[in-house]
Amino acid sequence: MNTAGDNAAVSEETKRQYEFIQKARALVNKRSDAIGRKLTFYVRTFGCQMNFLGSEKLVGILKEIGYVEAKSEEADFVLYNTCTVRENANNKVYGRLGVLHGIKRKNPKMKIALCGCMMQEPTVVDTIQKTYPFVDLVFGTHNIYKLPELFVTMWEAGGQIIDIWDSYKDIVEDLPAERKYRFKSGVNIMYGCNNFCTYCIVPYVRGRERSRNPLDILREIERLAADGVVEVMLLGQNVNSYGKTLDTKITFAGLLKEVTQIDGIERIRFMTSHPKDLSDELIEVMAGSDKICKHLHLPLQSGSTRLLSLMNRHYEKEDYLRLTDKIRAAMPDIALTTDIIVGFPGETEEDFNETMRVVEQVRYDSAFTFIYSKRTGTPAAKWTTQIPEDVVQRRFDRLLAAVQRIGAEKAEKFTGTIQKVLVEQINKQDKTLLTGRMDNNSVVHFPGDESLIGKIVDVELVWCKGFYYMGRKSEK
Ligand code: SAH
Ligand code: SF4
Ligand code: F3S
16 A cells, blocks of 8 residues: 555656656747747536546646646637536536537647546547547546646647556655645545445546555645645545555544644545444544534435445444434534435335435435436446436425425524634625635625635624525624
């Protein structure tokens, strides 16, 4: 795993990629000089927080190479970091490719690249080769750090360059990255997933679970703190199994405790927790630190024990309910959010009603609800018990209505209270307002000026608008 020996190899690879960055920069500069302007790039990200974090690395590399960021796909280099968790994620990419082709016709020297989870599927790569020959570069999830090298190959060789690996080789640290916000950042603590939920493609496209070395993680967070970051979000598909693949003996709760000791870090979030491995130690560490946000995203997927077993989730409805009771007993004000799938193969009306009952009982602050999407290569895709679309839609609408009603009721309860809000940006619609987030992740808008961006301020919640609040800076 990620031992000291591996680390030496890893920094060798980092050095190599820096050499390619120099090479790429020379190529880009030459072309800029020839056309009398800077070359521009645009990175579009689909999918989850991990992909967004990956894109910060891609953007960092492209800026090092000498590109400047464009506001739209009318750019000299367009890169899509793709997702394939549900069919509609794929459809969006294919739809956009048509648009990109149009842009490339006007600017034939434009380069188009695709990377990310969707590219790990052989059928997708086939389609790109056959139907989208104007795409210049295709790479996957395991070799994202190789962008500098692939870029040079693409520039020098021409034609369509495809480089997809079946599995990861090393965790490559210390490449450039461009943070979207100066005061908050995601931090990968692990990659991949070993859970093989029967509906899910992630383990196939992201590979086996591996944890980053705790010292690398802590060093990165220290550097971020020194650079003005006050909030970190620790990311992994199943953070509760952090450390299991390492030689060093460390648990997720142990890592979290260490992060709370880092000066300058005022808020710590993490995602995602699998209910099957959420430990008492984690609840204790969370309850014991003001720095750890009182928000837990705990995907339920289904409230039916029968379905949970078919999904390979390794917990029963009762385990889940006991767990949420325990969490709430330790942290009464914690925000609980979840993911739920509707229309999983074999879902009966009774199974669905069980889900509705759990939703009514747990009373989530918010929930992402998904219609089951058949993913080729996963076990559930082959089952003959697929549910008709109209039935799924009816169930989905019922669930969404319940989730929204409960979420609004829960949000209303905070009206009139004073909350700590990390100010993120000027409001996009109304420039006199600032937008920020509470500890429990709720969005708050309130009057204020730019100087507060990146600061944690006390805000009185004046008015609840369902899923966000309007507030005013508290003078108390
Ligand atoms: N590792 C996280 C989830 C990552 S995917 C976890 O286990 O909680 C994010 C969410 O997408 C999942 O929680 C699930 O609700 C949803 N999802 C995954 N595969 C899906 C599929 N085939 N159809 C519909 N929703 C799916
Ligand atoms: Fe997918 Fe399950 Fe892994 Fe989450 S835990 S990424 S749902 S296989
Ligand atoms: Fe999508 Fe890959 Fe994330 S499939 S949800 S971008 S891990």
